[in-house]
Amino acid sequence: MDRYIEKIKEEYPFFAALSLLYGIIFTVSLYENISGITFPICIGITIIFIKIFLKKLGLKLKKDSWIYITGMLLLGISTACTTSYFFIFFNWVGTAILLTVFMLHQFYDDTSWNFGGYLKRIILLGIGMIESTPALYVGGVRYLTRDHTGEDKAKKKNMLIAVLVGIVIAALLLLIIFPVLLSSDAIFAGIFGNVLKHIKIGMVPGYIVLFIAGVHLCYTFFYTASKKNFAETDKEKKKKGNAVIAITFTGIISAIYVLYCIIQIFYLFIGVQKGLPANTTYAEYARGGFWQLLFVSALNFIIVILCLYIFKENKILNIILTIVCSCTFIMIISAAYRMLLYIGVYHLTFLRILVLWSLLVLGLIMCGVVISIYKRNFPMFRYTMVIAFGLYIFLSFSQPDWMISKYNIAHIQAENKKLKFNDIAELTDMWSEDAAPVLADLKSEDLDSEDIDNVKDVLAEYFRGVKKDQSDLNLRNWNLGRYKAKKAVENFQKGTGIF
Incomplete structure (x- = not known):
């Protein structure tokens, strides 16, 4: 137990820098973007960081850890393939559970743990992370103020002051230099203009909070797991029940x-x-x-x-x-x-x-x-x-909403019936927009002639909402389900000319 924590304390700059880097990646990947393509990328990077962290402590990934890694990656990919908030939410929950069990498996011999043993340690790890909240900041203060020889201490203090002064000077100079550079070259201005236009003053607090959360979660999670203060095996309690x-x-x-x-x-x-x-x-x-x-x-x-x-x-x-x-x-x-x-x-x-x-x-x-x-x-x-x-x-x-639409429409058509207003209203009032490609392929002959005007109104309203939701689709928040919904809007427009 002590050797891992002592290692983290001794190598504080490494682990703190690792957490800071993770905080940046965490923020860029997930700010106002809980289901984009960056989510599985963030999970992949998390796994790489875990491997680096374990290697620094002198540990290797256990052979059977691949099952947890595969599960997390698949949940991440699934999140980037659906617009269903039900699955997005539970994919996040599932990823957190798998990550927790994965780390417990790495630090402990869990072969003898029963249901209660696992649940107890998962809860204790969560409580331990709360208790370890000050660890990142206390560790920094301890590292900066720990005893050195007089010369080393002076050098370290002077270097820290020099770096801070350099950062402040650079920030002040860039306030003058950056606008000048933007006005001097159209290509440079175009590149940074496209970046800066997505950054609004109101977004800055959100970025800061998410960055701090990412840094904090990374450091405290590793720190708490490294304590290894849970019993390796559960004491075999003799069953006393008659x-x-x-x-x-x-x-x-x-x-x-x-x-x-x-x-x-x-x-x-x-x-x-x-x-x-x-x-x-x-x-x-x-x-x-x-x-x-x-x-x-x-x-x-x-x-x-x-x-x-x-x-x-x-x-x-x-x-x-x-x-x-x-x-x-x-x-x-x-x-x-x-x-x-x-x-x-x-x-x-x-x-x-x-x-x-x-x-x-x-x-x-x-x-x-x-x-x-x-x-x-x-x-x-x-x-x-x-x-x-x-x-x-x-x-x-499996994209249940897509499957439901396919099944229900085929079931109605198999009975030689036409789709009525109520049928379409149910299909447009589902938990996600994954059904949009199926609804976009509907033809006039599939609809009940008595209800056709009402049905078209419902579909038009539905696809207007889908179009609005997909209007901000970009490289960072790209999602397969949203992309299919966007294409479905285009197909619907071509087929009906409503827009």
Whole structure:
């Protein structure tokens, strides 16, 4: 622990300069630009800085760190490919989580950590960063005022004063020289004029705040991780819970679950074609019970995990927990089947895709839970990370709004129906502009003739908004989703001549 912190203190100029450089890159990349092409570039540079930082401390990247690096880079690329603020937000959150676990993995032997061990250390690292807030500034003062020989101290002091005086003189002279140079050469003026026109006085405070935040986050994050003040391994706590308690309550619950699942198998999966319950509409039946099943499935996951961590290992308990997991699988399938029935009638929405994705994630995680019942040292946290992040990255790249528009339009056309005002209104009122290319390809013959004027008005209003949002697209904030939306506006203009 001490050797890493002492190294940072001794090499303060190096680590402070590294943080200052990162602050500049952080600011240039992300100021008022949370989803541009510079975001994945910033992530890539962050990884390079981590490698430099670790090398300076005498550490190497662990062989299996590539999985965290790949996840962060994919999240960054996904962010630059969508206009959905839902995915942009969770991509940022996911990147922060992966970065935190990545650094913990680098400094510690985390092979024996369970769910609780990881969560505890992630929280402690966050708290440690707050506690380390003064480290950057205290380190600077300590370095500048530390004891030197009289001659070295005088030289260092004089050099610092000389540099500061030189910076002040240069700034004053540039106030005179720069305007003269701008007026002396048209090419020079054109280059810097294009740069300066994007810099407004009102933006300066924002740049300063973001720069300070970037420098601070870089230094305190590395500093806190280097403390290595978390226990390398968790003390093995002997499970004191009486297994009979767990066997009793899980046995009662599992008996009810088995009865419920038998009903699901014989009625929902096999007998649904025989007719619906009396006074129940198709929509009510398909949607009814979905959220309850999702809740119970998630609750079962928590129950089984707690039983594994609290109660003594017991063969009978293992069998009952396996039954609970098996019933949970049937509940997940039942919930998914109900949702698919509902989608078959009322089409796709983002929320419906999200809940189907959640059920898939929960189902795969429950597979890991079953393995944990019989293999208590199974790396459940890392397994969950791989499943959740892997499927989330897939979802974020799938552009659900684009997929929803494609599916719903094709579904309506397959029924030999024309698109009505309500259909188009739903598609133009989604979470992003990723659907713009699909809507731009619509033709007059796809629309209901009775609603065609209203539909065209809605589309025209939608594409006016898209055009306005993409008006400031440039090299720094370039985003594939925004670029496609901009092209969709151009295609729509050519096709309808509304603008």
